[in-house]
Amino acid sequence: MRYEEVKRIPVGLAETATVLAATGDLNRHSVLDVGCGTGFYPRLFRTAGASRVFGVDAARAMVGYAQRQEERDPLGISYEVHDALALPVIGAFDVVTALWLIGYAPGAAALDTMLSGLAANVRSGGRLVLLHPNPDADWAVLADYSRYGLTVTRHDVVDGRTRTTVHVATEPPFEFESFFWPPGVVEAAVARTGLSSVRRQAVVTPAGDESFWRPLRENPTFAVLTATRP
Numbered sequence: 620m621r622y623e624e625v626k627r628i629p630v631g632l633a634e635t636a637t638v639l640a641a642t643g644d645l646n647r648h649s650v651l652d653v654g655c656g657t658g659f660y661p662r663l664f665r666t667a668g669a670s671r672v673f674g675v676d677a678a679r680a681m682v683g684y685a686q687r688q689e690e691r692d693p694l695g696i697s698y699e700v701h702d703a704l705a706l707p708v709i710g711a712f713d714v715v716t717a718l719w720l721i722g723y724a725p726g727a728a729a730l731d732t733m734l735s736g737l738a739a740n741v742r743s744g745g746r747l748v749l750l751h752p753n754p755d756a757d758w759a760v761l762a763d764y765s766r767y768g769l770t771v772t773r774h775d776v777v778d779g780r781t782r783t784t785v786h787v788a789t790e791p792p793f794e795f796e797s798f799f800w801p802p803g804v805v806e807a808a809v810a811r812t813g814l815s816s817v818r819r820q821a822v823v824t825p826a827g828d829e830s831f832w833r834p835l836r837e838n839p840t841f842a843v844l845t846a847t848r849p
């Protein structure tokens with residue numbers, strides 16, 4: 620699927636490395652991935668050693684695609700259709716991830732609802748990992764990030780989030796909408812769920828060519844937050 624091409628451009632390589640740094644060692648860990656899309660991350664987590672991976676998404680088409688991948692190349696991943704705005708307690712997971720999901724919460728109240736559903740699935744001592752557009756991003760820099768494979772055009776503010784178009788420089792190119800929460804909003808909302816130690820994961824980039832990767836680490840397009848259930 621075209622969406623997965625984003626994971627292969629430079630910014631996508633940094634994204635996946637940073638998410639894996641944030642989840643920590645997944646060996647013998649259970650993972651719930653909410654907003655799993657095509658199943659890219661569930662497959663990555665299983666390959667990285669997770670013992671049990673469960674993916675959910677509100678879109679039947681996404682879950683269907685992920686399930687077909689699972690049938691073609693079975694890794695033992697389960698998928699179900701669920702809306703993150705009405706997420707049941709599926710279990711007590713070591714790690715719960717929501718990767719490019721929370722930008723779709725239409726407003727602050729919906730963000731609280733989404734985060735409390737995610738947090739309710741984190742076991743005591745477990746971890747929540749969120750990947751979302753970088754609230755501190757410098758718009759002028761993002762407008763010309765073609766060397767990392769994309770550029771970002773800023774539009775209006777919708778339900779408290781800045782609406783943008785992300786233009787991906789694949790062949791052929793494509794674009795999608797992305798919503799940036801303002802600085803501090805997501806951290807404060809995570810703290811309201813009762814999870815603690817809310818931290819921003821430092822961006823991890825592939826080894827080598829420091830002059831290429833350093834600007835992306837200093838002004839990333841994405842932010843990865845972690846929090847734990849005491």
Ligand SMILES: C[S@@+](CC[C@H](N)C(=O)[O-])C[C@H]1O[C@@H](n2cnc3c(N)ncnc32)[C@H](O)[C@@H]1O
Nearest residue numbers: 654655656676677678681702703704718719723
């Ligand atoms: C940009 S995609 C990210 C997919 C995947 N996490 C990844 O990084 O490759 C966002 C996904 O969130 C899903 N989504 C959006 N709103 C949702 C909601 N309320 N509940 C569950 N999934 C939702 C979409 O269907 C889509 O698959």
